[in-house]
Amino acid sequence: MALSNQTKAVLLGPLNKNNPVIVQVLGICSALAVTSKLEPSLVMAVAVTLVTAFGNVIISLLRKTIPTRIRIIVQLVVVAALVTIVSEVLKAFAYDVNKQLSVFVGLIVTNCILMGRLEAFALGNGPWPSFLDGIGNGLGYGWILVVVGFFRELLGSGELLGYKVIPQFMYDAGYENNGLMMLAPMALILVAVIIWVHRARNKDLQEETN
């Protein structure tokens, strides 16, 4: 299936120049909280992608019947229902990860990316573009989480997905895991580095200096 230019922009824009985390600076809170290991980062990325995509579809289908004055409440109900489903599935099939993510699964409801997409896109577009938009934004959020989670787990615990990757002889030679990587400030610094690299490669995103 060939994608038209417009659908491509909707799907792929959020991965790069319209990224919710590193360009719009949304969803930072959960990006700091769940990324100390790679596995919860991956799960969180998938969860947010699913909730955003299906939330977008449902709101898009309902968009002509929702009275404008109560639309936020309707959006919250839809998102809360989806988040509850995700949370229950995680509890049933991935209990350990669910425990690591703790309140942050429930807090997907308040993720700015979600409400932002529902308000800005789903209320004005059909179900199919809305679905793509949700997938795109979820993945745009997700890849940042995965990159941050990758470096934090690698440098902070010397592991990836729970497997030792830094060989023992490095530790014998005096190498040590970096404890700061396990603390939230380092996640912020890593996100900042990603933003730094991204802006350096995309000159049109740089703010005018005055």
Next chain:
Amino acid sequence: MKALKNYLDKIKPNFEEGGKLHWLYSTYDAFETFLFVPNTTSRTGVHIHDARDSKRTMIIVILALVPALLVGMYNVGLQHYMAIGQEMSLLNTFLYGLIAMLPLIVVSYVVGLGIEFAMAQVKKEEVAEGFLVSGMLIPMIVPIDTPLWMVAVATAFSVIFAKEVFGGTGYNIFNVALIARAFLFFSYPTKMSGDQVWVRTADTFGMGKGTVIDGYSGATPLGQIATTDAGSFSEFTFHGITGNPLSISDMFFGFIPGSVGEVSTFAILLGALILIATGVGSWKTMLSVFVGGAVGVLLVNSFAQNAMMDMPFYYHFLLGGFAFGAVFMATDPVTSARTEKGKWIFGFLIGLVAVAIRVFNPGYPEGMMLAILLINAFAPLIDFYVIDANIKRRAKRATASLKG
């Protein structure tokens, strides 16, 4: 000197516009102005030229650090030979400290200056001299046994993230040397605190071989009092690494375990005199840190629950990095308050917060680092309100005189 100047002039064309090595111009310029006072004058605008440019200021601070550095290095040797139970001559003791300390200094300067030069080269700017002092401060505030690669990582981190991303020398919000220490402290806590890191017990390049004596304990005095069971200060005695009791003069002259810079309050005060006499460091900031600390301790003393809370204020000044932080860190002209009234408030808050962290948080027996970093963040706010109050006062005076 003449020959050096001639040589610099001879190779200069290579670095100028169109020269083969033009891309290294910043590096050349840095060395030329480091060695000789520039003979160019500004062509536009009104400028006041003074011999006290930032390179000279930095040199004065380095000079002021020298007493603390020398005593600190002697103490490294002293603690080492005490730990292995050997008597050594003064020269040998100092020499051990010197060769233990030199690698730290070299690593800190090479990494830090390397990044500074590279950054200046990329941005096509002059190399800023800010790292001259930071590079000396970093090895002086970390334990002598800190692995060199950790010093390198921490220096690189702090130069890039505490300084260059804010715009380089003169624009940083936080003290660069303290950020390096904070990075080490939170990244590698086992190498930065506890009782194993402050005294080097192993030999250095084959010098000072020996086995550690029985009953050795490397805890710093501040660490000892933070972890003691004694209910009040009078029931508690400080002891050295061999179990010998420590006198106040040991603490004042610096014969206690600790990082190189912080141990000798006497040498730090000598440095303070140099800074104050040359006008490089602000006596207001220094004094108010001590006043803030004393007020905090007196307050805490009045409802003391344990030995740490009961400790008199002059012990707080002698132990740990209190004096070093007050004299060399709090007075950093970039990260401290600029207004004269602001300096009093800035210093006072540092002293107060440092004591609060020391006394109420057993996890961090040394509160000076976190206190200075915290109050660094408030320096612009303090300045803002001092200036604001001044404007309001003058506006009031002006309206009053118009009416009258």
